[in-house]
Amino acid sequence: MPDPDVLIIGAGMGGGASAYALTQRGLTVQLLDAGPAFNPDTDYRLNDPNWEAERFPQKPGSQGKYSYGKAQLLDQRWQHLRSHSHLYGFLNKDNTRKFNAYNHVRGIGGSTLHFTGEAHRLNPASMQMLSQYGVAADWPVRYEELLPFYRQAEVQIGVAGLTRNNEPCPQPAHLPSYADQTLGKGMEQLGLNWTPNSLAVLSQPHQGRPPCNYCAGCNFGCPRRDKGSADQTFVPAALATGKCEIRPGLQVLHLVAGKGDQIDHVITADPAGNQHKLRASRYVLAAGAVESPRLLLHSELGNESGEVGRNFMETLSFATLGLHPEPLGSHRGLPSGYICWDFNAPDAIPGVIGGCRLSPVTVEAGFFGASIYASRVIGGWGKAHKQAMRSSCGNVLGIGGIGDFLPNPDTFIDLDPSTTDQHGTPLARINSHLSEQDIRRIDFIAKKNREILQAAGVESIFEQYGSYDFFNSTHVAGTCRMGINPDISVVNSDLRHHRWKNLYIADASVFPSIGGGESPALTIAALALRMGAAFTN
Amino acid sequence: MNRRVLLQRLSGLGLLAGAGWLFKQALFPHYPDFDQQATWRVWIDHLIPEDETPGALSLGIDAKILEKPEYLDLVEKGTLWLYKTAKDRFDTPYTALSESETESLIAMASKESGDSIPNSFFLYTRLEAMKLYYADPRSRVGTVWEQNPQPAGHPDFQQPCHHA
């Protein structure tokens, strides 16, 4: 293939949607990813009797490496927010926060391969955090400007349900599972609204993909292909144009500057370490909010503002799990079929800036199979343990909240000064610190979780797990912020770099704020589609 | 793997993953009637005995754990503790204890202090045994997990789930 018009670095939601948008407009595209391609027929394991042994399959190159900065001291005042298990006691016994994981997948489809499929539009109020609340930054794009691209993304993916503001999605909403109905009763008792979630999971056939059959295993990789991960939606549509070439297993090591504030080429490495030079007219960086800043910092390029890597926003969450006396069968349905948006607005939590949402968490927290019940739910041994397994399996009910995370100076990505990957590139180092506001938001979620579980009939809470004492992120954003002012942002509203004219960034790193618990993938896609439109205008 | 690392992993979204137990190889004195293999098998059988479904021994869980090098030192130390404690308390080798005596030792191990040999032995071998045992579909007969999640899915997801 001759040099493409556009070289896209990273084939997750951002890269996949960019490839779709650009090929639809007649541009030729090479879509590179450091990770492998996954085949749902042969790689995913939900058909396998030993399906529980590994959550999402690991393949060579499907996990990146990263390191962590200094851990934050914990505070006696918030002792009740520590992660705890009825079988193992405090899960973090130290007096500092622990780094557990930045959960991600490298591969064609990126982290959408194992995502839950929530497809949320951002609350417009959360896009004006600086002007309205004096925190984070304002988006340089108005919600109304993004709306047509949200709708386009929802159609292409086949999103089902209701949007946050109750607008019907292209596909009918999924019906509530019995466990979601049970949580719904608790919500109703407390006067809270419980509505169908908007999900990248088909409720009707779409573009040759079948509807969901409610196995609840989305985080294990969907073998039916009805979950709208980027590899099943945007990438095939880009390939169908004949203008897209996919290149798995190629990690970009360097962006190399040319004349006139243009990127000249990139250096890539394959898994064997062979290096190649690749060239295009324009470059879209979509490596995710941890790896995009790493690549720019290592290339010593694009950080004129000093903002690359700063403003990192992690996932602020708290999950509470209990046993319900009824045979709920909570391993069935969708992991996050229903949702409560009542506290999502930035001013919805009393005394705290930044909102949250509440949704089922049973399956996402792993309570999906017999092994995990045997090791985390049912204590003891012997025949009594086996009997308890039979009578309690499927009865776990969990609720969780994801909340806003406000950028702060101690939460950022930089290059690890001492550790490199197999190609000699310094690892991204994750530095994380919770502010008082963040902890109070967690506190609010923890209280609501307990109230809801109790109202839903849960008799005993056996585990709670949250961000107060563990860094454990699935949604990450903010490290190459978009904005109008080049002194304090990295890209403009069309996602073009303020200085490097042929460099664009199309992943969650451009988010100026992360919202009150909205999942980011649909917004990443909408921004990429909007970038595609601006590209060719 | 020390207890902290284990708990940290446990608390993540995934299941426990086995990893290197970092005890140094110990040189045990030789006890003429200490049959380590037999002690280990009785322990596993007591953790997951046979009832309507097979016990852990008939699914080969004892051998599967010993195939993992990271468990060998722990099993060696734990079984030695079982042998010595049985001798001290009941003046009998562990393998010859009655049902209630065996039960009292497992209960004792479960209540020992967190980083002690008996408690670590109880915690980790129980976890690994449960994980391996319930990964075998023969263990799941009579539970809601008799079928794999796919290909059938759960078309009954809106109804209560009466156990098989």
Ligand SMILES: Cc1cc2nc3c(=O)[nH]c(=O)nc-3n(C[C@H](O)[C@H](O)[C@H](O)COP(=O)(O)OP(=O)(O)OC[C@H]3O[C@@H](n4cnc5c(N)ncnc54)[C@H](O)[C@@H]3O)c2cc1C
């Ligand atoms: C368990 C879990 C559940 C989630 N559930 C949801 C959900 O329900 N809804 C939602 O909206 N979000 C969810 N998320 C988050 C969501 O998956 C991510 O926000 C989203 O996929 C990010 O997309 P991205 O394109 O920014 O980055 P990524 O998906 O991280 O994609 C980046 C890609 O770039 C590649 N790459 C990185 N560096 C290089 C390099 N140097 N050279 C070449 N390639 C490179 C990587 O291999 C990767 O494939 C979930 C995440 C997890 C972990």
Ligand code: SF4
């Ligand atoms: S619940 Fe539906 S979308 Fe999720 S893995 Fe199962 S079939 Fe796929």
